[in-house]
Amino acid sequence: MNLFADIRSLVLDSLATLVSEGTLPDGLSLDAVTVEPPRDPAHGDMATNAAMVLAKPAKMKPRDIAEALAAKLADDTRIASAEVAGPGFLNLRLAPSVWQGVVGAVLQAGTAYGRSDMGRGSRVNVEYVSANPTGPLHVGHTRGAVFGDALASLLDYAGHDVTREYYINDGGAQVDVLARSVYLRYLEALGQEVAFEDGTYPGDYLIPVGEALAEAKGDAWVGQPEEVWLEEARSFATDAMMELIRTDLAALGVKMDVFFSEKSLYGTGRIEAAIEDLRAKGLIYRGVLEPPKGKTPEDWEPREQTLFRSTAHGDDVDRPIMKSDGGWTYFAPDIAYHYDKVSRGFDALIDVFGADHGGYVKRMKAAVSALSEGRVPLDIKLTQLVRLFKNGEPFKMSKRAGTFVTLRDVVDQVGPDVTRFVMLTRKNDAPLDFDFDKVLEQSRENPVFYVQYAHARVMSVLRRAAEAGIACDDATLAEADLGGLDHEAELAVARKLAEWPRLVETAARTNEPHRVAFYLYELAGDFHALWNRGNDVHGLRFIQEGDAAASQSKMALARAVSVVISAGLGILGVTPAQEMR
RNA sequence: GCACCCAUAGCUCAGCUGGAUAGAGUGUCGCCCUCCGAAGGCGAAGGUCGUAGGUUCGAAUCCUACUGGGUGCGCCA
Numbered sequence: 001m002n003l004f005a006d007i008r009s010l011v012l013d014s015l016a017t018l019v020s021e022g023t024l025p026d027g028l029s030l031d032a033v034t035v036e037p038p039r040d041p042a043h044g045d046m047a048t049n050a051a052m053v054l055a056k057p058a059k060m061k062p063r064d065i066a067e068a069l070a071a072k073l074a075d076d077t078r079i080a081s082a083e084v085a086g087p088g089f090l091n092l093r094l095a096p097s098v099w100q101g102v103v104g105a106v107l108q109a110g111t112a113y114g115r116s117d118m119g120r121g122s123r124v125n126v127e128y129v130s131a132n133p134t135g136p137l138h139v140g141h142t143r144g145a146v147f148g149d150a151l152a153s154l155l156d157y158a159g160h161d162v163t164r165e166y167y168i169n170d171g172g173a174q175v176d177v178l179a180r181s182v183y184l185r186y187l188e189a190l191g192q193e194v195a196f197e198d199g200t201y202p203g204d205y206l207i208p209v210g211e212a213l214a215e216a217k218g219d220a221w222v223g224q225p226e227e228v229w230l231e232e233a234r235s236f237a238t239d240a241m242m243e244l245i246r247t248d249l250a251a252l253g254v255k256m257d258v259f260f261s262e263k264s265l266y267g268t269g270r271i272e273a274a275i276e277d278l279r280a281k282g283l284i285y286r287g288v289l290e291p292p293k294g295k296t297p298e299d300w301e302p303r304e305q306t307l308f309r310s311t312a313h314g315d316d317v318d319r320p321i322m323k324s325d326g327g328w329t330y331f332a333p334d335i336a337y338h339y340d341k342v343s344r345g346f347d348a349l350i351d352v353f354g355a356d357h358g359g360y361v362k363r364m365k366a367a368v369s370a371l372s373e374g375r376v377p378l379d380i381k382l383t384q385l386v387r388l389f390k391n392g393e394p395f396k397m398s399k400r401a402g403t404f405v406t407l408r409d410v411v412d413q414v415g416p417d418v419t420r421f422v423m424l425t426r427k428n429d430a431p432l433d434f435d436f437d438k439v440l441e442q443s444r445e446n447p448v449f450y451v452q453y454a455h456a457r458v459m460s461v462l463r464r465a466a467e468a469g470i471a472c473d474d475a476t477l478a479e480a481d482l483g484g485l486d487h488e489a490e491l492a493v494a495r496k497l498a499e500w501p502r503l504v505e506t507a508a509r510t511n512e513p514h515r516v517a518f519y520l521y522e523l524a525g526d527f528h529a530l531w532n533r534g535n536d537v538h539g540l541r542f543i544q545e546g547d548a549a550a551s552q553s554k555m556a557l558a559r560a561v562s563v564v565i566s567a568g569l570g571i572l573g574v575t576p577a578q579e580m581r
Numbered sequence: 582g583c584a585c586c587c588a589u590a591g592c593u594c595a596g597c598u599g600g601a602u603a604g605a606g607u608g609u610c611g612c613c614c615u616c617c618g619a620a621g622g623c624g625a626a627g628g629u630c631g632u633a634g635g636u637u638c639g640a641a642u643c644c645u646a647c648u649g650g651g652u653g654c655g656c657c658a
Binding site: 290320447509536580 | 582583584585586587593594595596597598599600601602603604605606607614617618619620621622623638639651652653654655656657658
């Protein structure tokens with residue numbers, strides 16, 4: 001149920017009636033007609049711009065249309081009043097019974113209340129994290145992981161068929177570096193003195209991997225050249241790293257559907273097939289690129305290379321797909337990977353990258369556009385930096401200084417729920433401040449606490465009502481008489497609940513899960529406001545002494561709030577708090 | 582030099598993909614707890630939405646040009 005959609009249908013029906021009566025001309029396009037909540041609640045519950053959008057095509061004055069429409073709408077029992085305002089807005093006030101109906105609808109549907117079938121039939125692939133398998137995930141990955149996971153859940157909630165995917169960069173030179181580093185740890189485990197030079201990973205996390213290798217291999221690789229051990233060490237090490245990464249992700253509550261290996265593209269003809277597809281479209285050629293203007297590298301010299309004509313699909317320059325030594329550039333397997341995604345039949349692709357990969361957006365979009373011949377849209381969401389603070393003081397991450405902060409550090413310190421919520425309290429393309437102390441503070445300025453507290457309050461009042469012998473299970477509340485919910489503070493909460501389905505669709509359409517977090521904060525705010533009014537106005541308390549029926553109607557509202565909070569937190573991957581400690 | 586992202590209250594940020602007098606938190610100021618739901622509550626002040634044009638009934642939102650900040654820019658992934 002989406003109240004805004006319902007009322008919009010009503011407006012469209014009324015307009016159709018006006019057409020059939022000859023008040024409005026035939027053949028008007030009604031696409032631009034919207035029904036939305038006005039910014040200023042004093043303007044009513046909903047407003048439609050119908051009169052203004054139709055004025056020009058209908059060759060009528062906006063106010064004339066608005067008045068005719070108002071008269072029609074007033075016939076509907078749901079409409080308490082319809083007033084023409086401003087340049088031709090039609091402000092609608094809905095009967096209290098409509099808002100009470102929203103509460104009933106929430107309780108009937110449960111956490112499915114805001115589900116949408118907007119994405120019905122649409123298969124979406126969300127690729128996120130995709131960190132190199134060379135070490136543990138750090139805070140930057142954490143944001144991408146949370147964002148991607150919440151986005152995937154949001155799209156699922158909006159009716160899409162979602163696949164969560166991780167691309168393992170296990171095919172490039174960095175995994176050779178990993179293998180050599182692990183080899184050093186292997187020697188170390190066998191008692192040798194080793195030195196970690198530039199171009200190796202000195203992290204402690206490789207020590208157990210080296211030990212495991214020593215356990216498995218004994219001294220068979222000691223003193224042997226790379227040809228003997230490199231390949232096996234590589235696969236042993238990447239497996240170990242992926243195990244580590246999977247464990248980290250699990251600690252955060254992230255579970256992928258597919259782990260896609262870059263390595264699986266090599267030596268199997270899959271890269272060649274993707275490039276061949278582009279070649280058949282006339283998009284592969286040999287050529288020489290212009291040096292970048294303004295900042296010419298000292299060692300620049302013109303060189304002929306194999307290029308992808310990405311400019312034919314919106315990129316700024318064509319991109320090399322082959323190195324001068326004949327090997328593929330990193331871009332080639334990326335193309336092949338997206339070719340694979342396209343051929344798996346997805347209707348839309350989403351990539352979540354760190355902001356430092358912003359330079360690859362255009363070329364990836366160009367590749368997907370070319371490979372799918374424009375059929376499959378690729379949206380790339382960039383997550384900005386996370387700035388870390390401790391007690392208001394910023395601190396820099398440095399591997400050397402040992403202040404490198406991993407995903408695991410964050411989760412272990414503040415827990416997965418807080419981590420996830422906080423990561424979504426900012427738009428993905430805005431930098432995020434993460435203060436280890438403030439995120440645990442119990443105050444209004446901390447949205448995590450504020451939302452959880454609202455949910456816990458509902459749970460608490462339900463428990464107390466049950467102790468007082470008032471039936472307040474969901475089935476009972478769903479059938480409760482809600483006629484008594486007519487106070488302004490109560491209706492405000494119901495109005496907020498009515499916005500939920502609409503918000504889900506907007507958030508899903510824009511691929512912006514942070515909207516859910518902000519909505520929950522607002523809903524919690526309205527609920528806390530109502531709760532606080534109970535201090536002065538005893539008639540607004542949820543438990544009405546000696547009046548089970550009144551208590552039940554009020555607790556139906558409270559329960560509806562907790563259901564929507566629960567649904568929203570579910571999308572964010574956060575567990576609703578049953579009580580605060 | 583080019584591309585992408587960002588610029589909204591003193592501070593941190595929302596703004597529902599073009600709607601009315603631009604919102605919230607925090608900070609500032611003024612009220613409110615001997616008691617019943619204060620890990621607080623009510624109210625006030627605070628803005629040329631970076632600048633200048635344009636599109637139209639209507640712009641923080643779309644377009645153009647600037648200013649300032651971030652990111653990236655052939656054979657590293």
